[in-house]
Amino acid sequence: MKIKWKKRLGKYQGLFYIAPWLVGFLGLQLYPFLASLYYSFTDYAMMGTPKWVGLENFITIFTKDRDFKNSLEVTLIYVLIAVPLKLIFALFIAMLLNLKVKGIGIFRTVYYLPSILGGSVAIAVLWRFLFSGEGTVNTILSKLGIGPVGWLSNPKVALFTLSLLAVWQFGSSMVIFLAALKNVPAELYESARVDGASPVRCFWSITIPLITPTILFNMVMQLVTAFQEFTGAFVITSGGPMKSTYLYILKVYDEAFKYYKMGYACALSWILFGVVMIFTLIIFRTSSKWVFYSDGGDTV
Amino acid sequence: MGKNSKKIWSIGLVMALSIGMLSGCGQTEEQTSGKTDETQEEDTKNVSFRYEWWGGSATHEAYTNLQAKYKELKPEVTIEPEYSAFDGYQEKVVTQLSGGTVADLFHIDVPWMDEWVERGDYFTDLYEQDILDYSGIDDELLEQYCVYDGKLLAVPMGVQASGMLLNTVAAEKYGVPTDHQLTWDEILELGEKIHSENPDVYFFTADRGNVLNAIVAMLKQRTGGQLINDDYTIAFSKDDLLYVYNIIQKAYEVGVFEPLGEADLYYGSSTPNPKWINGQSIAQLCWNSEFTKSDDLLEGADKATMVLWPTITENVNQGATRIRPTYLVALSSQSQAKDAALEYLNWQLNDEEASVILGSCRAVPTTKTQQDAAVEAGVLRQPVIDLMDEAYPDAQEKDNVPSQNSELTDALTDEYSKVAYGMATPKEAVESTFAALEEVLERISVE
Numbered sequence: 001m002k003i004k005w006k007k008r009l010g011k012y013q014g015l016f017y018i019a020p021w022l023v024g025f026l027g028l029q030l031y032p033f034l035a036s037l038y039y040s041f042t043d044y045a046m047m048g049t050p051k052w053v054g055l056e057n058f059i060t061i062f063t064k065d066r067d068f069k070n071s072l073e074v075t076l077i078y079v080l081i082a083v084p085l086k087l088i089f090a091l092f093i094a095m096l097l098n099l100k101v102k103g104i105g106i107f108r109t110v111y112y113l114p115s116i117l118g119g120s121v122a123i124a125v126l127w128r129f130l131f132s133g134e135g136t137v138n139t140i141l142s143k144l145g146i147g148p149v150g151w152l153s154n155p156k157v158a159l160f161t162l163s164l165l166a167v168w169q170f171g172s173s174m175v176i177f178l179a180a181l182k183n184v185p186a187e188l189y190e191s192a193r194v195d196g197a198s199p200v201r202c203f204w205s206i207t208i209p210l211i212t213p214t215i216l217f218n219m220v221m222q223l224v225t226a227f228q229e230f231t232g233a234f235v236i237t238s239g240g241p242m243k244s245t246y247l248y249i250l251k252v253y254d255e256a257f258k259y260y261k262m263g264y265a266c267a268l269s270w271i272l273f274g275v276v277m278i279f280t281l282i283i284f285r286t287s288s289k290w291v292f293y294s295d296g297g298d299t300v
Numbered sequence: 301m302g303k304n305s306k307k308i309w310s311i312g313l314v315m316a317l318s319i320g321m322l323s324g325c326g327q328t329e330e331q332t333s334g335k336t337d338e339t340q341e342e343d344t345k346n347v348s349f350r351y352e353w354w355g356g357s358a359t360h361e362a363y364t365n366l367q368a369k370y371k372e373l374k375p376e377v378t379i380e381p382e383y384s385a386f387d388g389y390q391e392k393v394v395t396q397l398s399g400g401t402v403a404d405l406f407h408i409d410v411p412w413m414d415e416w417v418e419r420g421d422y423f424t425d426l427y428e429q430d431i432l433d434y435s436g437i438d439d440e441l442l443e444q445y446c447v448y449d450g451k452l453l454a455v456p457m458g459v460q461a462s463g464m465l466l467n468t469v470a471a472e473k474y475g476v477p478t479d480h481q482l483t484w485d486e487i488l489e490l491g492e493k494i495h496s497e498n499p500d501v502y503f504f505t506a507d508r509g510n511v512l513n514a515i516v517a518m519l520k521q522r523t524g525g526q527l528i529n530d531d532y533t534i535a536f537s538k539d540d541l542l543y544v545y546n547i548i549q550k551a552y553e554v555g556v557f558e559p560l561g562e563a564d565l566y567y568g569s570s571t572p573n574p575k576w577i578n579g580q581s582i583a584q585l586c587w588n589s590e591f592t593k594s595d596d597l598l599e600g601a602d603k604a605t606m607v608l609w610p611t612i613t614e615n616v617n618q619g620a621t622r623i624r625p626t627y628l629v630a631l632s633s634q635s636q637a638k639d640a641a642l643e644y645l646n647w648q649l650n651d652e653e654a655s656v657i658l659g660s661c662r663a664v665p666t667t668k669t670q671q672d673a674a675v676e677a678g679v680l681r682q683p684v685i686d687l688m689d690e691a692y693p694d695a696q697e698k699d700n701v702p703s704q705n706s707e708l709t710d711a712l713t714d715e716y717s718k719v720a721y722g723m724a725t726p727k728e729a730v731e732s733t734f735a736a737l738e739e740v741l742e743r744i745s746v747e
Contacts, residue, residue, distance in 0.1 A: 046398040047419035064743075066736070133562040134574060153561025155721065238387075240508070241561040242721055243714065257391035259707050260415065 036266040044263035046256065057267035067243065067251055068268070072275070075248040078159055079226040079279075082166040087218055090170040094177035095207075108178070115171025124165070124235035128152065131161050131236075155244035158237055162245050165232045173218045180214035181207070212291040220280055227276050248272055348378035349637040349644075350403035353627075354389035356593040359661040366657045370644060377640055387567070397422050404635040405645060408454060408628045410445055411704040423453040424631040424638060431642040433650055436667030444698055445625050455649060456625030458662030460589040461691035462513065463606045463621065467598060470579045474501065481608035481620075481694070484518070484547050488556055494582070495555030502558040504551075505581040507567040511548070511560065511720065512713050514585055516703075517609060517620050518544045520696050524617025528702040532745035534737055538730050543614065545726035549719050560720040572597050585609070588684045589626045589663035595681065606683040608694050619694035626662045660684045705744055711736045 015022075040057060042050035061068050097108050117123050130136045131151035141147040151161040188206050197205070208215075230249040233239060239246035252272070256265035353363060360383050367379045382403055384392065390412060396402035397416065408416070416422060426432055427450075434442065434455050446454045464482065471478050474494045482490075491503035506514070516527055522540040529535045551557045558575060566573040575581040577597050584594060588606055595604040611620040629648075631641055648654050655670035659679040665671045674680040702708070715733035718724035724732065 045419055046394060047416065047422070064739070066739070128565055132565050132574075133559075150559075150561055152565055153559055155561075158561075237565070238567055240564055240717075242717055242723065253391070254710075257394055258710075260394065260419070 036269060039263045040267035040270050042263040043261075044266075045260040046262045047260065050263060053263070057264045058271075060264070061267060061271065067246065070243055071246050071248045071251040074159060074244065074246055075227060075229075078163060078166075078229065078245075078247060079223060081160060082163040082226050082229075083219065083222045085163065086167045086170050086222055087173060087215065089167050090173035090218070091177050091211075091215075093170060094174045094181055097174070097178055098181045111174065112171040115169050115174075121231060121235050124232050127161075127165050127232070128236045152237055153241055155242040158241060158245050162229075162232050162236065165236075166226060166229065173222060176214055176218055177211065180211040184210045209292045210294065213293060216283070216287050216291050220283055223279055223283070224276055227272060227279075345376045346378070347376065347637050347640040348380060349405065349635065349641045350380045350382055351641075351644075352382040352393070352403035352406040354384055354386045354407060355661065356385070356590075358593045358596060358659075359383075362658050362661045366648065366654055369653065369657055370647060373647075374643075377644065379644065400634055402632050402634070404632055404637055404641045405629055406632065407457075408630055410624050410628065411699070411706075413445065413454065413628060414701045414704070417448045417453060422630075422633055423451075424633050424635065426452040426455065426631065429638075429642060431639060432646045436650060436669055438666070441625065441666065446628060454628035454630040455645070456628050456666050457649065458589060458626035458665055459623065459688065460587040460626040460663035461621055461623045461687050461695075462517070462586070462609045463588055463687045463691070464609060465584045465586050465588075465591060465594055465604055465606050467576070467579060467582055467603060468605050469598075469603055470501075470582045473579075474498075474582060476503075476582055478605050478607060481690075482610050483613050484610050485613055487610055488547070488550055488554065491551070491556030492554035499555070501580050501582070502575065503556045503582050504585060505558045505563050505566075505573045505575045506560075506585055507564045508560065508713050508717065509567060510585045511557070511716065512709060513622075514610075515544055515548065515712070515716055516709075517622065517696065518547065518612050521612050521616050521618055521620055525697055526700050526703050528700070528705075528708065528741070530700055530702065532702050532741045534734065534741070538734060540615075541730045541733060542726055543612075545716065545719050545729055547612075548716060549726050552720050552722070557720075560717065587626070587663065588687045589661065591663075591681060591684050592660045604683065606687040608687070608690055611694075618696050621691045621694040621696060622699075623691050623695045624698065625666070655679075664688050702741075702744075705740075707744060708737065708740050711740045 039050060041052060041054055043053045043056075044050035093111055097104060097111060101107070128135075132138075133148060133150065133153060135151070137151060138148040141149065150157055152158050184207060188210075189202055192202050192206060228249055229247055230253065233245045233247045233250050234253070237245040239250045248268070249272075252265045252268045255261045255268060351363075351367065353359070355363075363383065364381055367381055370377065370379065380403075390409065393402060393406060393408075393412075394416075397420070402422070426434065432455070434452070437455060441456055441459065442452065445456060446452055466476065466478050468478055470476075474490075476490055476494075487503060494501055494503060504510075519527055519536045519540055522537075522543070523535045526535045552560070557563070558573075558581065563573060563575075572594075573581065576584065576594065579598075584590075586594070591604065591606060598604060609620040609622070629645060631638060631645070635641055648658075650667055650669060652669060652673035655665050655673040656677040656679050658665075659674070660681050663684055664680065665674055671680075675685065712733065715729055715736055718732070719726055719729045
């Protein structure tokens, strides 16, 4: 009897251990995920009962919605600007912080700070002050005889300015790059130098190939984050000027909370999910051509 | 401790944690149901409820002071304040209404009320209680804004009028009259002259909401009634819209309005436009409930004044000013402390001292007792009262439900922005505006 009980206990022990996470996952992730799929086929005004409408939401999005195409385009441009810039900047700073300099620990901490503060509303407000017509940036530029530039008021420039806020939050990618750089064997550089390779050659022929798995990881993570960017556009520009920063998530937010069309907003969210999936799949499919695994990539 | 005992202890702990998490939501109920008579008696004395509002720092200060005063009078009542800027407030309350977590008492902007009442049973019928005395409020005001299907679902805390707020020092410096209602023609002429001589100075700093209000007011002056008819058709003609867009286009072209991209950075924000603070903007288009906030931003006191909202000069069929409740206060139907909340609301609505503490952040109080108390104490600033008196003869018809639809007003905003940014001529924008509005109207009329 005792042995049987112990056997049973052994069988479910793992489940008991992960129970808190499991509850959170089921209640806060899986349920909303599936519920949003159901709502995407309904006319649901948040306040009230959902009414099944089949594919109507999706049809309206693709055929009648005046803002859908624009917000998707704006988001794609934002992703294409913000993600590469952020990765390049993070790698650049990581390389600087990989140098053996006195007090490097302090520099590493300081450079990580923007990532802790970056996504907050307070920083977004600060960004608005910095880049407004009479903000700090234009004041400095005017001393140099340049400008003023409509960083946030010019429809052609505002999205780029918002992208800079994303680039500024480079800390998490930087830390991961730093860890990757530290794993590059020093003897490879030594051998290359003996063979007469320049630092630039070392960077392109040793560093980059050996950190491509990390580049892949950072790229996918940042891509997913960038597609879901909200705070900056919401707080700084509210999607303006002329909807030039009307990111996709801002549209989802407006449809759900401003126009009370939660079902429609869920349909928009599932379309975004599809877009992100496609981009992620493309990156993974092409990764075999540009990602180098020192163990051949067979360990998974 | 043996290996098995360790396992049993660990499992026990994890189970306890999980159960703790699961039961977290039901804690209040359990605690309440398990109370002794003594505790229950104590709880009837010590009561707390939530009060939610939006506003700027002056409003937040006024309401927190008000609630602190009530705590002095009734120490057993705790009011939990929840406040934020206007931007995002509507979305927050919609979510809370939907999730059943809205505060016991909460503020509502007039345009939201029709939509919310239609969507569910979220409000307490104030006709069905005898704690709150609303007899001091004008019956017509209650009927127009708060009564739905014979139920009184909210009460207005104040009445406000739209007007032109002027920085008197800047106005004097640049020769802008501050003693009468200006026409748009006068403003265009004055503004052009001022901006051409002082390129950093604009007549107005106006965000997209202010400009939209200006356009709607002009169109309503032309129609003599509504912006959108009750049958969801457009009430104005293309000629009306062209006339209005020509004014808007000129206003941006000659520097009467600060460029929309810059002014709009402060839309619905609690942070003010620096141009107003620096005296580089002479006027604002706003409600008189916002007078205190804007006046306090200027150096020293009494530097601002208000005159009637600007008027058009051709084909005028009604006044230019809008009058409506500053905000409504409703009691949630889910409230567990209705009596205490109503007692507080009654005090807030009728008490003379409460009126003095609230000052002019809600424009003019709706009850006569409070109006008199505020005027006598000198807390209701004179321009706020004066504008209210002048506004009634210049008032426009109350906005109907279709005219307040947010999809529609957003579509109009998108369209006039094309003129403001110089991306379309007024003529082109008229055509695209009609197409956009008709598309939205077709959709919302069947919903």
